[in-house]
Amino acid sequence: MTIPSEPSIEIVDVSKRFGAVQALHDVQLTLYPGEVQALLGENGAGKSTLVKILGGIHRPDTGIIKMGGETIELHNPGQARHRGIAVIHQEPTLFPDLNVAENVFMGRHPRDRFGRVNWKQMYEEVEHLLTSLDVPLSVYTPVQGLSVADQQLVEIAKALSLNARILIMDEPTAALSAHEVEKLFVITKQLRERGVAILFVSHRLEEVFELADRVTIMRDGAHVITAPTSELTSEDIIRHMVGREIVTLFPKGEAEIGDVLLDVRNLSRKGVFRDVSFQLRRGEILGFAGLVGAGRTEVARVLFGIDHADTGEIWIDNTRVHISSPNSAMKHGFAYVPEDRRQQGLVMDFSIASNMTLPIVQQFSRFAVMDRQRENTISQDYSKQLQVRSSGIHQLVKALSGGNQQKVVLAKWLITNPSILILDEPTRGVDIGAKAEVHRIISDLASKGMAIILISSELPEVLAMSDRVLVMHEGRPAGMFDRADADQEKVMFAATGQVINDNH
Amino acid sequence: MITTSQKQTTTRSNQSRLVGLVGRVRELGLLMVLLVIVVVVSLQVPQFLTASNIEQILLSVAILAIVAVGETLVVLTRNIDLSVGSIVGFSAFVVADLFKQQPGTNLLLAILLGCVVGLVLGALNGLLVTVGRVPAIIVTLGTLYMYRGLDFVVAGGNQVSASDVPDSFLSLATTRVLGIPALILFAAAIALLFAFLLRSSPSGRELYAIGSNPEAARLVGIRSDLLVFGSFLISGLLCGFAGVLWGARFATVNATAASGLELQVVAAVVVGGISTLGGSGTILGAMLGAIVLGTIDDALNLLKLSQFWLQAIDGAAIVLAVTLDAFVTRWLRLTLMIRRER
Numbered sequence: 001m002t003i004p005s006e007p008s009i010e011i012v013d014v015s016k017r018f019g020a021v022q023a024l025h026d027v028q029l030t031l032y033p034g035e036v037q038a039l040l041g042e043n044g045a046g047k048s049t050l051v052k053i054l055g056g057i058h059r060p061d062t063g064i065i066k067m068g069g070e071t072i073e074l075h076n077p078g079q080a081r082h083r084g085i086a087v088i089h090q091e092p093t094l095f096p097d098l099n100v101a102e103n104v105f106m107g108r109h110p111r112d113r114f115g116r117v118n119w120k121q122m123y124e125e126v127e128h129l130l131t132s133l134d135v136p137l138s139v140y141t142p143v144q145g146l147s148v149a150d151q152q153l154v155e156i157a158k159a160l161s162l163n164a165r166i167l168i169m170d171e172p173t174a175a176l177s178a179h180e181v182e183k184l185f186v187i188t189k190q191l192r193e194r195g196v197a198i199l200f201v202s203h204r205l206e207e208v209f210e211l212a213d214r215v216t217i218m219r220d221g222a223h224v225i226t227a228p229t230s231e232l233t234s235e236d237i238i239r240h241m242v243g244r245e246i247v248t249l250f251p252k253g254e255a256e257i258g259d260v261l262l263d264v265r266n267l268s269r270k271g272v273f274r275d276v277s278f279q280l281r282r283g284e285i286l287g288f289a290g291l292v293g294a295g296r297t298e299v300a301r302v303l304f305g306i307d308h309a310d311t312g313e314i315w316i317d318n319t320r321v322h323i324s325s326p327n328s329a330m331k332h333g334f335a336y337v338p339e340d341r342r343q344q345g346l347v348m349d350f351s352i353a354s355n356m357t358l359p360i361v362q363q364f365s366r367f368a369v370m371d372r373q374r375e376n377t378i379s380q381d382y383s384k385q386l387q388v389r390s391s392g393i394h395q396l397v398k399a400l401s402g403g404n405q406q407k408v409v410l411a412k413w414l415i416t417n418p419s420i421l422i423l424d425e426p427t428r429g430v431d432i433g434a435k436a437e438v439h440r441i442i443s444d445l446a447s448k449g450m451a452i453i454l455i456s457s458e459l460p461e462v463l464a465m466s467d468r469v470l471v472m473h474e475g476r477p478a479g480m481f482d483r484a485d486a487d488q489e490k491v492m493f494a495a496t497g498q499v500i501n502d503n504h
Numbered sequence: 505m506i507t508t509s510q511k512q513t514t515t516r517s518n519q520s521r522l523v524g525l526v527g528r529v530r531e532l533g534l535l536m537v538l539l540v541i542v543v544v545v546s547l548q549v550p551q552f553l554t555a556s557n558i559e560q561i562l563l564s565v566a567i568l569a570i571v572a573v574g575e576t577l578v579v580l581t582r583n584i585d586l587s588v589g590s591i592v593g594f595s596a597f598v599v600a601d602l603f604k605q606q607p608g609t610n611l612l613l614a615i616l617l618g619c620v621v622g623l624v625l626g627a628l629n630g631l632l633v634t635v636g637r638v639p640a641i642i643v644t645l646g647t648l649y650m651y652r653g654l655d656f657v658v659a660g661g662n663q664v665s666a667s668d669v670p671d672s673f674l675s676l677a678t679t680r681v682l683g684i685p686a687l688i689l690f691a692a693a694i695a696l697l698f699a700f701l702l703r704s705s706p707s708g709r710e711l712y713a714i715g716s717n718p719e720a721a722r723l724v725g726i727r728s729d730l731l732v733f734g735s736f737l738i739s740g741l742l743c744g745f746a747g748v749l750w751g752a753r754f755a756t757v758n759a760t761a762a763s764g765l766e767l768q769v770v771a772a773v774v775v776g777g778i779s780t781l782g783g784s785g786t787i788l789g790a791m792l793g794a795i796v797l798g799t800i801d802d803a804l805n806l807l808k809l810s811q812f813w814l815q816a817i818d819g820a821a822i823v824l825a826v827t828l829d830a831f832v833t834r835w836l837r838l839t840l841m842i843r844r845e846r
Contacts, residue, residue, distance in 0.1 A: 078725025093720035097783035107724035109706045116704040
């Protein structure tokens with residue numbers, strides 16, 4: 001990349017402290033017009049804080065932000081937007097009751113000459129925007145019914161409609177399917193051509209290498225290195241991020257595979273998935289691969305009794321079972337770690353200990369009074385086993401990083417002592433160091449004889465962790481591969497609904 | 505390729521039609537309920553469906569409807585104003601007492617006084633909620649009693665009765681324009697004005713945004729505190745005005761005037777489909793809610809059923825409306841999801 005004359009925005013020696021936590025410590029960042037810069041670091045490294053400072057949500061304690069050579073202040077999100085800075089946040093921040101078009105234009109409705117909201121213009125512009133993004137969404141749909149991926153696309157449309165000079169994306173691809181990621185990349189490259197300065201946070205290294213011109217790595221709130229992508233290897237990046245060498249990303253241990261534990265036969269749920277059959281053995285990890293919306297999570301929800309199947313049978317240990325509720329699923333030995341830990345997995349205002357013991361709170365009480373002593377002992381034990389990094393088991397879960405939150409969710413279900421563990425995107429939004437730890441934990445559990453279903457949108461993860469892989473496409477099973485047999489290409493073929501010849 | 509895009513277009517228009525329909529389900533449902541009541545009751549009591557009785561219903565609903573407009577704004581932002589009855593009562597007494605002391609007072613000046621009283625009390629609510637950061641339900645529960653207490657202190661057990669006030673004041677409620685009582689016209693004008701503002705002014709849309717997702721509203725730079733404060737202010741203002749009309753309509757005003765009005769107002773708003781979680785609902789819905797409840801009230805009167813039934817029915821209507829809302833929301837989400845996956 002040729003270094004252009006003047007940076008779009010410069011962050012100089014910025015520090016930020018939240019209570020006792022030093023979130024940022026003398027951080028530098030320079031963004032040039034027409035560059036894509038990746039911002040990398042483990043969770044808790046300070047990336048999101050930096051993004052929020054650029055977005056005008058937080059203000060730095062010390063240090064300055066410069067645009068066009070002059071020092072500026074960003075007091076609120078409105079000012080940042082006014083300066084041409086658009087931010088796509090990690091979690092979609094939309095208005096569920098309002099439709100797609102209004103979500104794009106909220107806070108800056110187009111007006112006619114009487115000052116009225118110009119609905120027609122708004123619908124047309126958003127329609128146009130969505131068409132140019134090749135997104136088949138109706139502008140009239142309330143955001144309420146949209147999937148996370150679609151909501152993320154609305155966020156992207158919103159950012160684009162701002163005609164921003166600086167675009168900041170905090171893990172924009174976490175919820176997107178491969179096809180949507182591809183579209184986003186095409187758009188990102190177009191914006192780069194137009195001279196927009198782009199900063200994007202990601203945990204997927206292959207995306208970084210495909211897209212980024214330069215990489216900035218942070219660790220523990222401090223700036224580690226900024227370098228052209230071409231001068232770095234994945235190993236370099238990971239080393240800078242974690243400050244130590246990691247041998248492999250996916251340490252799948254050997255596990256002895258036992259008898260069939262779970263036998264699912266022709267499970268269907270109207271409009272959601274159809275004719276799903278598979279067997280799961282003790283000590284086996286069965287990967288569920290497929291695009292977002294392929295019906296994987298929906299199958300898991302039926303197995304765990306959240307939703308109900310219309311037809312089909314579930315057998316456990318050669319006995320047919322009826323799972324009517326999560327409670328009955330738990331009695332049959334199921335545990336389900338959901339995809340959206342914020343909404344479904346954790347009570348953010350509870351402590352680590354209270355969260356971990358939530359499913360078995362009944363067992364902990366004597367005469368209707370909580371046995372705090374036992375709660376503490378058990379949660380301490382699991383915190384240590386899973387290496388939850390915190391100030392103690394009484395720390396509130398909302399203060400933890402994503403990776404550590406995920407470990408708490410995991411612990412919560414492991415405490416129930418399940419025989420069948422369903423993990424839905426267990427490493428989404430988790431940094432690489434914590435990811436390896438989660439993988440180690442999964443693999444340990446399998447070697448102890450637990451039967452595991454691993455739903456993941458990251459192909460390398462599924463392929464490396466699973467003994468077998470079930471691929472789903474639009475609600476139907478599209479292929480089952482043994483570990484030795486599965487590779488990226490075959491799985492991707494099945495997941496995108498293309499017929500595989502050698503299977504017939 | 506062509507077929508895919510055609511399919512997409514059909515799905516799109518189906519979807520928007522469906523969504524549009526669901527958006528209107530509440531209003532249509534209320535109209536149906538209204539229709540059923542009208543048919544059933546007029547079979548029993550012929551005088552139910554006469555112009556004079558319809559006028560009677562609308563008159564009894566008019567003041568409540570004006571207050572419900574302000575309440576709608578507040579509830580849209582995921583807040584609630586429980587002090588409305590006390591503000592109406594206080595304004596009604598202050599204005600009626602002014603006419604009692606000085607019968608020659610200019611009518612416009614008196615209306616202005618009522619409005620200012622409402623504005624001040626509404627502003628206090630708004631300040632406590634936005635600056636004090638106290639949940640609205642607590643703030644306005646407190647001010648419900650505070651304002652009523654203030655009313656008692658000022659009234660001191662006195663009562664203003666029809667013979668104490670000049671006809672010019674009472675005429676506010678009895679005047680007719682083109683044969684329609686002014687009271688009904690006031691309510692209709694206010695409802696239309698705010699229905700327009702909620703639909704077509706950027707600030708109106710931003711009220712929906714605040715209630716729908718407060719955090720996201722902050723992120724897109726909406727000045728939430730200002731707008732929430734504004735909604736309490738307008739709620740107070742409309743209560744103040746409604747208080748003036750109350751005084752003119754009932755003529756007899758003491759410190760207990762309009763007690764319990766807040767529950768009727770909340771009932772009308774909730775039955776009218778304004779989500780208590782904020783972010784959805786329309787003025788039209790709230791008005792229909794008020795009219796349905798007013799019609800039930802009138803029907804019970806004509807059927808000579810006990811007034812005690814009324815409270816039970818109002819209560820049942822709230823529970824039914826909220827339950828129905830939950831069902832419709834779930835159904836809508838499910839339908840949209842299934843459509844998407846096909």
